Amino acid sequence: MMRALWTAGSGMVAQQANIDVISNNIANVNTTGFKKSRSDFQDLMYQTVRQPGANSGADSQIPTGIQIGHGVRQVATQKLYTVGNFQNTGNPLDMAIEGDGFFQVTMPDGTLAYTRDGSFKTDSQGRIVTSEGYQLEPAIAVPQGATSIEIAADGVVSVTLPNNTASQEIGQLQLVRFINPAGLLSMGRNLLQETNASGAPTASNPGQDGAGTIVQRYLEMSNVQVVDEMVNMIVAQRAYEMNSKAITTSDEMLGIAAGLKR
């Protein structure tokens, strides 16, 4: 049957996947620490009907040949680690990372996960945890009755206790960096997991060895730009539509071919 049917079909599949990625970005426009993804496409293989460069005579070559493409494929959904907007919340346990790095949290099964979502809380034992209750690593516990918590740009956490004017240091936050953060695996719930592609994590104190600094009482919002996503959505929809036109056209051409025989 006609190649164009499958070629245009691959185009529709690719644009559908593109819309899926765009919708997820838009759905997470207000998710703290969310990083947008983007679909990357590549052309599929080519069928060589006539080899370019083949000899067409004793002293002449075919200059271009005939190569017919077979459509497109989605090759990656790349996470883009540009900085999101900072929002002042006033909450002492809200932290944003200015620069590179991730917070490290311990999952219930003991493995480590990584996040840019800095909306931390304390649990019943005073430990600093994520909204899901996963502990920050290294663990930091806030003593009961602490009247104020201060987190410095370099990650030193200190509290003021009642009847005590001097503040007391209770822990040191660490940030984790990866050679290739785009290679981290998204687990959902704002968490990321190490993979072979991301490389091993390197932990350091905020502000050292290229790690970002901590901004207390701020949250990093998503880096989704609504206008960009809407434009991408329009582009993807039109591309989808044009590919469907290519399908109907080749279908009608096949109909004509079938109609030749009366």
Added chain:
Amino acid sequence: MIKGIYTAASGMLAESIRTDATANNLANVNTAGFKKDAAVNKSFADMLISRINDGPVQPVGSVGTGAEVDEIVAIHTQGMMRHTGNPLDLAIEGQSYFAVETPAGVRYTRNGAFSRNSLGELTTADGHAVLAENGRLVVNGSSVTVSEEGIVSVDGIEAGRLRLAEFNDEKRLIKEGSSLFQDTGAGQKQATGLVRQGTLEMSNVNAVSEMVNLINGYRAYEVNAKAVQAHDQLLDKAVNEVGKI
């Protein structure tokens, strides 16, 4: 049988291949660095017709015998530039190509949606290393800047210079799929392209002209089909009416 049937059918075949090429362009309308294909038709060799039935043999002219797709040629014009803000997205302004190391050898691409692997090397989405003038390029650092000349600096320290390739005869680059071009003797010259960081070159497919090509191919196909039918009707008359005793 009647020549015209084969002539018109060759036209249908050629238009069908042209439509395939158009469909591939439309499928890749959002593929970064994609270069559109144009299908060029040519006529078969003409046949010389001679008068032989009465009197001396005399040439009376020539008649065409149909059309075929002569070449499908990639059009290497600049695609639209799209700003992405991602430091590893690189676009080339001008005629140059990025050199990429694949298991099959060095290939060339205009698709600059690069990323890093776990060793910090700059790679394509397929994981092929992007080549600098002295081998692979390690961009392991928090800030990567690329100058217009292709000099890559990581945290302010020069890490290497991108290997840009420019060709004398771009027609000799053949498409391999996966956004890669293979050099089949195109002849390299001094690269003049400028690298734009944080930008992707989109495909150079013009949606409007491809839609026009689609209509054009469809109608040409339809007209050729009508010619086949007309010839068929003529044959029908010749066989069933003229031949009636």
